[in-house]
Amino acid sequence: MAKTIVSPAHQVNLVEVYSSQGCSSCPPAEKWLEQFKSHQQLFKKFIPINFHVDYWDHIGWKDPYAQRQFTQRQQRYSHLNYIHNIATPGFVVNGKGWNGWFRGKSLPIDNQKKVGKLSANIDDGLIKVQFAPESETAIKMQVHVAILGFDQITQVTRGENRGRDLSHDFVVLGYKREKLGREEGQLSTQMLLPTTNGHISEKQAIVVWVAEQDNPQPIQVVGDWL
Numbered sequence: 001m002a003k004t005i006v007s008p009a010h011q012v013n014l015v016e017v018y019s020s021q022g023c024s025s026c027p028p029a030e031k032w033l034e035q036f037k038s039h040q041q042l043f044k045k046f047i048p049i050n051f052h053v054d055y056w057d058h059i060g061w062k063d064p065y066a067q068r069q070f071t072q073r074q075q076r077y078s079h080l081n082y083i084h085n086i087a088t089p090g091f092v093v094n095g096k097g098w099n100g101w102f103r104g105k106s107l108p109i110d111n112q113k114k115v116g117k118l119s120a121n122i123d124d125g126l127i128k129v130q131f132a133p134e135s136e137t138a139i140k141m142q143v144h145v146a147i148l149g150f151d152q153i154t155q156v157t158r159g160e161n162r163g164r165d166l167s168h169d170f171v172v173l174g175y176k177r178e179k180l181g182r183e184e185g186q187l188s189t190q191m192l193l194p195t196t197n198g199h200i201s202e203k204q205a206i207v208v209w210v211a212e213q214d215n216p217q218p219i220q221v222v223g224d225w226l
Contacts, residue, residue, distance in 0.1 A: 007118040007222040013046040018090035021063040022056030024160035029089035050171040061159030095217030118220040147174040149201030173199040
């Protein structure tokens with residue numbers, strides 16, 4: 001499979017949801033994500049991503065999608081004061097905490113900022129990423145790549161959601177990150193695609209974003225169905 005996806009020059013927004021199968025408050029947030037699968041502006045203006053954290057695993061149910069690094073990502077947002085608390089469900093839109101979901105608010109998507117074009121070429125298990133920032137920068141950057149799964153169903157037998165069949169969309173099945181190098185005025189790297197850690201999803205998507213090293217806030221994002 002060969003595929004190339006390219007962002008606009010204006011900033012695409014990453015909509016991050018922090019969730020857990022061990023949290024009884026999370027299923028409504030997971031249900032809310034479902035609507036975006038058919039949204040007209042999906043991948044054009046915004047891209048949702050569903051990170052499952054591991055800090056609920058100790059109460060009786062180990063979430064099969066949870067990864068420690070997703071918990072650390074949420075903690076980093078808190079450390080940098082981009083979010084006010086670490087909780088599930090937790091929402092970060094365009095790198096800043098958002099509590100509007102709890103009040104039924106619409107997503108605060110903002111595509112006004114011109115940041116540069118991000119492209120990803122996928123071929124034979126490899127992905128080559130190039131970012132041409134709108135202005136010259138000496139800041140060290142990383143690229144993040146995630147494979148998302150859809151229509152994932154888990155029968156939960158313990159913990160706060162015991163006895164429930166939980167459904168997940170935009171859930172991260174595989175993730176990796178790597179430093180971006182400099183090549184002819186662009187930032188670029190080539191890497192292996194993330195593995196999906198044994199998870200099977202007939203419908204998958206990929207999301208790629210660039211950010212400063214040690215700062216989780218995305219600068220530009222691109223994604224599409226696989």
